[in-house]
Amino acid sequence: MAPKDIVEQTYEIIDCFFDPSSKSSDIETDCSVGDDDDSFDPCEIAGKLREIGDEFDEQTIHQFKRALENDSNQVEAAFTKTAEALSNTWMAERGEVAMEKHLLRASVTLGLYVQRNYPKMASAVQVAMTAFLISRVAPWVSQQGGWDRVASE
Template identity: 45%
Template structure:
């Protein structure tokens, strides 16, 4: 069987991130397929640490806007908030790949939403996977897949 696509891997990683899965075996693998180089729980943990590097004071104003949005507007508000956060960071850290900033902002906002808006957790999780697949997955593929992305 061929390896999972970056988009499929992204959804699994986001699932691990939201479910706080500590190891790959906790995931159900209906076809028994497992990639040796792909550990979504490890990647999710690295992403969690990446998101934790920033203070919540930066996130809170953006999350207030997301909380006010109806579930059908979460995606638009989430994308807008990630882009605003990245614009701020780009002026401070121009040497970092823009995709990495998008990833940091997405993870940070998603985890904050998980903690503070549990009723939106499923919508935010789906929105994160869609956003990351649309905006970051091509870069992840260029890096050689999720196992090769510099997250530390």
């Protein structure tokens, strides 16, 4: 799958992630995903991502919470730092799992946390989460064959 397609799909998935009421038919798709990719459903993938994001390290989340409360201009930096800290902790516990899966899980965990506890910050975190996934996880998603394959694992 082309990296551009992964980037476009990432935007669609994160849009669904932050708006659980949306349906796939509501999402405008500009990407050309090809005939063999008709199974791509960003809202279904967003739902699967929500399932993996329910666990978190309370101390790390507390630091993220403080960063959100103290400086809303630093959301992306705080998001990146916290996602990396969570994934490094999980990597130490389960080194056999690909680092990108830990990064994905950490991103989703933070996104859910903000959605539930700081809904006013959700749009800023949505931007940070999308940028983080595109820069840190999208190349791996492409190597795996796309978001639909990653979500089905």
